[in-house]
Amino acid sequence: MLVDETGTAVSATAVTHTVVTTPLGPTTLVAHDGRLSALLMPSSKYAEVQGPFGERDDDGFGEVRTQLDEYFAGRRTAFDLPLALVGTPFQVRVWEGLLAIPYGQTWSYGQVAESIGLDPRTSSRAVGAANGRNRIAVVVPCHRVIGANGTLTGFAAGLDRKRFLLELEEGTPDLLF
Template identity: 50%
Template structure:
């Protein structure tokens, strides 16, 4: 089936939602680099059910009423990239992981730089939460959507219940289809999170 897209306005700019058939294939940023995520030619299709559902769930997320997504996902990439992107889906709402944590989780502790590269090419932003991956020292590091948006998303997940409050805490801007999995179903918002690593996610 033809790849189709729908544009939606959001607190982090205009997002381009892309579907492959009935699955979500990408969420691209307003100023995304053209070659960051490689997709076949896409056509506009505002009525594709998966795109409408994605927009609905994203709006709930931005409103502070959703902390998990329930969407069928379709990732295209190398086997290594898919392992990294699958690991992103396990990072709980409101928590962060380092690149080293992700490398350990996928069983390749020496692949920290490669994990960073794969994280940067994550096609399904926000839903596969690459914004929850930070430097070992706690630095936000690079982000395809820009560091202001990264801080916005982390602030929103850190117990903020309004877009205005999250925006106030955002830092100034710094310079063959294969499905990995399904995002977890929605549940009520959690209390303010810890930023620590849960060892249970890494082999226990």
């Protein structure tokens, strides 16, 4: 299912992509009808199942590039971009819950479950699985979700990148890719 930022189901007609340079390495951006639908970092566990990426359009992602540059420079704490969330209704519900996690904070999978009206005792694993399938990392901040005991857990592009993003939001990044 493809939904826009309001949760309305839509069908996409134009899929485009570009590759941008970020502190995390070359990052592929994908858009459905001008709405960001994927932000894929190098070594992303799910990059190979994200396609098709459509035609390359290096001019069509100006606002995404600007906001990413501001985020990585420490000048942006929230993104304001049109999104196309591509997933099951449950996944989309979880990803929308991730958008509520404040910049610089972390939540457990149980806290995400609770924030979207689910029982954390029975839903944490399902929330974790949906979190791991998030295609719009950084913008939909799946990196802000950690284990209930405070440990860093799964991140499709690797724990080093997750740690970097969390440290960036704390103002203490010490690793570049």
